Amino acid sequence: MNKKIVFFDIDGTLLSETTHKIPESAISAIHEMQKKGHLAFINTGRTFAFLDDAIMEIGFDGFLCGCGTYIQYQNRSLSHHKLPDDLCKKIVLLLRECELDAILEGKEKSYGEIYERVHSQIFRDFIDQYQYPYDTWDAKDLSFDKFFMYAGANEKFQRFKRELQDMFEFIDREHGFYEVVPKGYSKASAMKEIAELLQIELEDTIAIGDSNNDLAMLAMAGTSIAMGNSSKNLLDKVDYVTADVDDDGIYKALAHYKLI
CATH class of the missing domain: 3.30.1240.10 (Hypothetical Protein, Haloacid Dehalogenase-like Hydrolase; Chain: A; domain 2)
Known part of the structure; x- marks a missing residue:
């Protein structure tokens, strides 16, 4: 299997909007896929200031924040678009x-x-x-x-x-x-930029999301996954619908694609 980059939304995807916690199964799955040589990136509408400790402690390879307006890889800031x-x-x-x-x-x-x-x-x-x-x-x-x-x-x-x-x-x-x-910035634009930087083909990218601001990212990814608790707008536009975030949806998605 080629090296994959998996892009995770936060709210409603990694982070339960019911318990306001990240399931332990999701954390262990991310660590397991990284051990197999795959990369894990946050791709979120949140700006960098609002990545809380629970997210930072997981050990992601990089962060795409603010719908593509800020990109960080291995603790190094690559780009930041501020409004005038x-x-x-x-x-x-x-x-x-x-x-x-x-x-x-x-x-x-x-x-x-x-x-x-x-x-x-x-x-x-x-x-x-x-x-x-x-x-x-x-x-x-x-x-x-x-x-x-x-x-x-x-x-x-x-x-x-x-x-x-x-x-x-x-x-x-x-x-x-x-x-x-x-305009010109989105979760998709950031995903494309980091894939090009790391010389990984878009067909080897996987995006996981649950809401309308994930649509561009899901459309660009080589493989698109919606959470079971997603907005209905996503369900017929993705390659695979996994379980809800609270029902080990992240773990099940990564297992389905044999990343763990």
């Missing part, structure tokens, strides 16, 4: 004018509106659930790569989108949430 300062300020202005809620995500940290000014209870619940540590939108060092927002039924969202749609992709994360990423 004037564009960052414009986005904050538009969010406030349109009364929209968002977390502005950077490599070092993220930024949010002062909690009392958050418009929707749904977004407050989101902040409380994930306990995002963040600075405010008025921070002097405001600098970010992408952002995650809630539109809900806000009619001003269409105006906001029109202002930025030439520069950004708006990925529908369902239930009124959007992941907003600069």
Whole structure:
């Protein structure tokens, strides 16, 4: 078998959204595939600042973060795309004018509106659930790569989108949430870049995900795998559907393809 690179999404793929833990079976499977000479990469919408200790301690070969805006291999930063300062300020202005809620995500940290000014209870619940540590939108060092927002039924969202749609992709994360990423960057673009660097053919890449922001990565991979708990949009677009994350889905997927 040729050396494979396996790209893992985090939330809902490696990390259970029920227990908020990574199954031990997934960790042991990753270690076993690495012992056999295959490479394991995180490929996530999260920016690097929000890779928690549980992820870092596994021992991944590299990290593709922020939907392709940051790439790291063997503890070495390879690329980082930050939005220009004037564009960052414009986005904050538009969010406030349109009364929209968002977390502005950077490599070092993220930024949010002062909690009392958050418009929707749904977004407050989101902040409380994930306990995002963040600075405010008025921070002097405001600098970010992408952002995650809630539109809900806000009619001003269409105006906001029109202002930025030439520069950004708006990925529908369902239930009124959007992941907003600069055009030209995605989980797929990062996957292609690292495969070329390591001189590994795309046919020897494997991607595992569960949500709409994984679609580009899954489409580009030589082998695409969806978790059993995936968004329904993925299930007919992949080569294989494994079990839920809480039912040892990662272990079963790697075993199915004889990587362990």
